[in-house]
Amino acid sequence: MVTRRRWFSVALPALAVRPAESRAHPSRALRERIRQAVEQVEVVDSHEHILPEQERVRQAVDFFTLAGHYAINDVISAGLAPEATSAKGLTAEERWRAFEPHWRHARFTGYGQALRIAIRDIYGFDEINAATLPKINEAIARRNRPGLYGYVLKERARIRYAVLDDYWNAAPVRPDPEFFVLARKFDRFILPATAKDVAELEKLTGVSIASLNGLKQAMERSFAQSLEAGMVAVKSTIAYNRELRFAEASEQAAAADFLRLMRGEVRLPEGFRARIERPLRALEDHMFHHLMRLAEAHRLPVQIHTGLLAGNGAYLANTDPTLLNNLFFLYPRLTFDLFHIGYPYHDQVAALAKLFPNVCIDFCWAHIISPTVARRALSEFLDAVPINKILGFGGDYRYPELTYGHLVIARRNIVEVLADKVEEGFCDEDEAAEIARLLLADNAARLFPRRS
Secondary structure (H helix, E strand, O other): OOOOOOOOOOOOHHHOOOOHHHHHOHHHHHHHHHHHHHHHOOEEEEEEOOOOHHHHOOOOOOHHHHHOOOHHHHHHHOOOOOOOOOOOOOOHHHHHHHHHHHHHHHOOOHHHHHHHHHHHHOOOOOOOOOOOHHHHHHHHHHHOOOOHHHHHHHHHOOEEEEEEEOOOOOOOOOOOOOOEEEEEEOHHHHOOOOHHHHHHHHHHHOOOOOOHHHHHHHHHHHHHHHHHOOEEEEEEOHHHOOOOOOOOOOHHHHHHHHHHHHOOOOOOOOHHHHHOOOOOHHHHHHHHHHHHHHHHHOOOOEEEOOOOOOOOOOOHHHHOHHHHHHHHHHOOOOOEEEHHHHOOOHHHHHHHHHHOOOEEEEOOOHHHHOHHHHHHHHHHHHHHOOHHHEEOOOOOOOOHHHHHHHHHHHHHHHHHHHHHHHHHOOOOHHHHHHHHHHHHHHHHHHHOOOOO
């Protein structure tokens, strides 16, 4: 008889057999054991934008600061005028009067849930209303001091480390190694639109850019600087600017585009047409492939934004992950980490991850886009995709309190899905614990290891 290989030599204590009295509610008892096992996992977070702590604690932070990341987008979607809470000179009470009627309709979304959980668990308020708002703001101000990140990210969230996209830094900066490893974006080298943009790249890298070859050398210099700063992944959010299909443009065509750019011969489209009409497409495509070759040469995974775009209003079709299909053939040694489960294209992402050994699925942002969709998608992914290719959590926030709130939802989702899978006979409880550790820690740690 073949003995099933155990990935853990010792079963987790949380999954030990419980006394007979717990059998009265087997489903509840099962969920509690799995919850304890999931809570024990120290998370490796695949994606964040969290500000350096010293910068955060210098800022005046209040409830509206925290609501300003993601939750505000749903409040605007519910009807709030975008400028209603940001106008200078408004008191907190005036801002709340504008915010509250629309917040009532948005507070149940995933974004709203994460904010409410953060206010409840970190700051101790079950209700957010006109009466509690001043006290909430006082509590946020009191805790806004050095040590905040250790308390929230380490003590409360139990995050071992997170992959940080520091999009606010044009040049690479090594992040605090206690909390972060570094992902870097090079979209600015792919999407220059004017000669001024090129001049800024020259200033950034110290490389003279008089030709396509100079632009490539500047990207290479920035890439090398990023490696020196500890880069563990390449990141692209180019779907915010254009669609994700990157043709194999020739060097001749790209060089011609570069000359047109430098001569000022390119008329840039405006509004939503800028997301569709790309007058420098050959240059963009060629430079994107140059970046892929750099990542491949240095064996770095590539994180790509797919699916839903942040904010209010977007050209969603640009983000369809199937547009990337040719890349998975062209760069078989590259690992592609497809962000946000591609929502609403999550079925397509699952098919791509099933077909290609070099494609992974990332749940960053997904648990708060829609907790219900994330649960359903995870259940389906476990049926369709090898479990070493699913990254279960990335907070995708600027503020650690909100990352904590997101992680509460993510852990809850994973518990529910795994408990259902055990009840269905998909796996046993030990295997559920193994899956949880892969989803929340081991898969991300393998792709994005800490480097000395």
